[in-house]
Amino acid sequence: MSQNNITLKELAKILDVSISTISKALNDSHEISEATKTKIKELAKLHNYQPNKLAINLKSGKTKTIAVLIPSIQNYFFAKVLLGIESVVAKSPYNIIIGITNESYEDEKENLQKLSNGIVDGFILSVAEETQIKQEFNHFKNTNKPIVMFDRVVKNMTCDKVMVNDFDSVYEATVDLIKNNRKNIAIATTINNLSVIKHRIEGYKKALSAHLNQVEFDLIVEEPLHLISDKLTNILKAKKIDAIISLDEFASLAVLKTVKQNNFSIPSEIALIGYMDEKVATYLTPEFSTIDQNGVQIGEIAAKTLIDRLENKALEPQEIIIKSTINKKATTN
Amino acid sequence: MSQNNITLKELAKILDVSISTISKALNDSHEISEATKTKIKELAKLHNYQPNKLAINLKSGKTKTIAVLIPSIQNYFFAKVLLGIESVVAKSPYNIIIGITNESYEDEKENLQKLSNGIVDGFILSVAEETQIKQEFNHFKNTNKPIVMFDRVVKNMTCDKVMVNDFDSVYEATVDLIKNNRKNIAIATTINNLSVIKHRIEGYKKALSAHLNQVEFDLIVEEPLHLISDKLTNILKAKKIDAIISLDEFASLAVLKTVKQNNFSIPSEIALIGYMDEKVATYLTPEFSTIDQNGVQIGEIAAKTLIDRLENKALEPQEIIIKSTINKKATTN
DNA sequence: TTGAAAGCGTTACCAG
DNA sequence: CTGGTAACGCTTTCAA
Numbered sequence: 001m002s003q004n005n006i007t008l009k010e011l012a013k014i015l016d017v018s019i020s021t022i023s024k025a026l027n028d029s030h031e032i033s034e035a036t037k038t039k040i041k042e043l044a045k046l047h048n049y050q051p052n053k054l055a056i057n058l059k060s061g062k063t064k065t066i067a068v069l070i071p072s073i074q075n076y077f078f079a080k081v082l083l084g085i086e087s088v089v090a091k092s093p094y095n096i097i098i099g100i101t102n103e104s105y106e107d108e109k110e111n112l113q114k115l116s117n118g119i120v121d122g123f124i125l126s127v128a129e130e131t132q133i134k135q136e137f138n139h140f141k142n143t144n145k146p147i148v149m150f151d152r153v154v155k156n157m158t159c160d161k162v163m164v165n166d167f168d169s170v171y172e173a174t175v176d177l178i179k180n181n182r183k184n185i186a187i188a189t190t191i192n193n194l195s196v197i198k199h200r201i202e203g204y205k206k207a208l209s210a211h212l213n214q215v216e217f218d219l220i221v222e223e224p225l226h227l228i229s230d231k232l233t234n235i236l237k238a239k240k241i242d243a244i245i246s247l248d249e250f251a252s253l254a255v256l257k258t259v260k261q262n263n264f265s266i267p268s269e270i271a272l273i274g275y276m277d278e279k280v281a282t283y284l285t286p287e288f289s290t291i292d293q294n295g296v297q298i299g300e301i302a303a304k305t306l307i308d309r310l311e312n313k314a315l316e317p318q319e320i321i322i323k324s325t326i327n328k329k330a331t332t333n
Numbered sequence: 334m335s336q337n338n339i340t341l342k343e344l345a346k347i348l349d350v351s352i353s354t355i356s357k358a359l360n361d362s363h364e365i366s367e368a369t370k371t372k373i374k375e376l377a378k379l380h381n382y383q384p385n386k387l388a389i390n391l392k393s394g395k396t397k398t399i400a401v402l403i404p405s406i407q408n409y410f411f412a413k414v415l416l417g418i419e420s421v422v423a424k425s426p427y428n429i430i431i432g433i434t435n436e437s438y439e440d441e442k443e444n445l446q447k448l449s450n451g452i453v454d455g456f457i458l459s460v461a462e463e464t465q466i467k468q469e470f471n472h473f474k475n476t477n478k479p480i481v482m483f484d485r486v487v488k489n490m491t492c493d494k495v496m497v498n499d500f501d502s503v504y505e506a507t508v509d510l511i512k513n514n515r516k517n518i519a520i521a522t523t524i525n526n527l528s529v530i531k532h533r534i535e536g537y538k539k540a541l542s543a544h545l546n547q548v549e550f551d552l553i554v555e556e557p558l559h560l561i562s563d564k565l566t567n568i569l570k571a572k573k574i575d576a577i578i579s580l581d582e583f584a585s586l587a588v589l590k591t592v593k594q595n596n597f598s599i600p601s602e603i604a605l606i607g608y609m610d611e612k613v614a615t616y617l618t619p620e621f622s623t624i625d626q627n628g629v630q631i632g633e634i635a636a637k638t639l640i641d642r643l644e645n646k647a648l649e650p651q652e653i654i655i656k657s658t659i660n661k662k663a664t665t666n
Numbered sequence: 667t668t669g670a671a672a673g674c675g676t677t678a679c680c681a682g
Numbered sequence: 683c684t685g686g687t688a689a690c691g692c693t694t695t696c697a698a
Contacts, residue, residue, distance in 0.1 A: 673694090
């Protein structure tokens with residue numbers, strides 16, 4: 001562990017020149033002669049001079065730091081988005097600060113406040129579940145930093161948004177099942193209250209009403225993770241079901257397990273498709289058909305959008321939609 | 334979006350008092366009369382005054398920010414550690430900056446440099462794979478900030494370390510299999526070059542030599558993820574195997590799938606145990622027996638250790654070992 | 667009880 | 683080409 005970093009002042013003292021000369025030389029100013037430049041640069045290198053970022057930030061009013069607020073880390077989707085954000089930011093002069101809101105409104109608000117006082121230049125975030133339930137969005141407006149929302153966005157806020165075509169994807173997946181002669185299609189989720197989940201369910205309903213003239217929807221299973229398996233078992237016993245669409249990662253795992261436990265053969269008796277990490281899906285038996293949100297891409301676009309805004313404030317607020325990909329594997333036909 | 338934050342200077346102007354008076358009043362100094370204090374505080378609240386963190390940081394030389402450098406985010410283990418770190422840090426005045434090193438030495442070095450210039454007070458990190466291969470650790474020594482290493486640590490560096498009892502855990506798991514009459518135990522990993530993996534393999538070897546007098550070890554499968562399944566299939570066809578221990582998350586998934594594909598019954602013919610996220614393990618069929626590294630706890634301890642060091646530099650370097658937990662489920666007996 | 671001034675480390679303007 | 687000075691927003695010592 002070395003000493004604290006050497007400063008311009010100390011370098012100036014050593015060479016008996018002014019601080020401004022040192023500063024200019026190290027910034028390759030044309031005002032300084034080549035001779036002194038090289039002399040100063042050598043000394044700086046010798047002492048391993050590193051400019052104090054804090055001072056630069058204070059001076060410039062910028063920090064080249066982006067805050068990413070995600071509701072949860074126990075979730076491949078957000079991990080992938082983070083990966084996408086990181087890959088773009090790593091190639092830029094920016095850093096990432098991460099905050100986990102634990103789906104809590106208070107945590108989200110606190111993170112926003114804590115980071116708005118000069119620490120970061122802008123935010124990339126996905127709205128916490130509790131915030132969506134409360135419909136309380138003032139904390140977003142009370143920061144003077146630009147925000148890019150992804151996946152879970154606030155409809156009536158003007159800011160950049162990177163969204164997913166939830167409605168269309170599930171509509172398409174449902175229609176595909178129908179075309180393969182599935183008529184009794186259930187849907188399962190461990191998450192409520194999220195607009196993205198609601199859009200997915202709407203896509204499902206629309207497909208059923210448009211293609212099967214179905215008007216009542218009694219095969220929608222919304223239960224927390226620890227209950228969903230039992231609930232599903234009851235339904236599987238009570239009704240004929242030939243396909244299940246699962247709307248989140250853990251619902252997908254639970255559905256697969258439950259259907260196997262009840263000894264239905266997949267996909268001949270029951271077809272399965274749902275939201276899940278591709279890599280995990282590949283290693284399940286049978287390989288799980290997925291709706292892939294393309295999280296990495298979402299992260300990349302979100303990061304690019306925020307950096308663009310930070311560098312050029314004049315842009316119109318963007319609303320970008322990233323299409324999900326349907327990857328049919330062994331649980332559908 | 335509001336204006337930029339109001340400053341002490343501006344508040345001072347409004348009330349026609351000095352900047353120092355404002356500063357002291359807002360910091361509840363006893364030097365200021367109650368009357369002016371309340372007046373100033375009200376005005377500050379009215380204007381939603383937020384002290385500029387950057388200025389405070391520059392003044393104090395501290396940032397109350399911790400950097401966490403992880404090799405990968407596509408990995409439940411690191412996600413859990415992050416969760417543990419975050420839960421501790423959220424209750425403190427500190428923030429977290431995250432960097433992902435992508436198992437690359439260069440990325441790791443760059444992150445360390447980028448963040449050492451005043452941006453963070455200290456680091457929590459797990460060494461990148463490439464760094465371990467290169468055995469190049471000077472970038473860790475060249476920062477003047479305290480480091481807490483977890484899981485993948487550098488043996489010959491004096492710094493705080495939070496480690497896992499890799500040798501013992503796999504030794505124990507192996508012995509348990511032996512006691513259940515498994516004599517042909519294979520081991521599978523998709524990762525090489527990591528000391529933690531080497532320790533795990535040593536634990537396996539020691540158990541076999543101590544309890545079965547085995548001296549040759551030809552059932553060690555070290556292959557990248559895309560090859561491991563084929564390699565394992567060959568071995569399953571060529572040799573009698575009655576148990577497999579898998580040393581990382583994706584190896585565990587691959588092993589389970591491959592054994593099923595080759596129509597061995599689990600656990601009667603082949604028992605399985607390995608490193609994997611508990612929650613995922615529960616949703617596999619059959620439920621997977623795991624060695625759980627207790628990542629959340631590792632994160633918590635690492636964060637506490639670093640904060641302790643930042644608040645009190647006098648401490649001796651700590652080496653803390655977090656014991657892994659063996660959770661037997663349906664793939665062992 | 668209040669205020670002036672120095673200082674944290676840097677950049678940028680203006681003189682010389 | 684080089685140097686002095688002010689400034690970013692804050693805290694802190696010392697003086698009044």
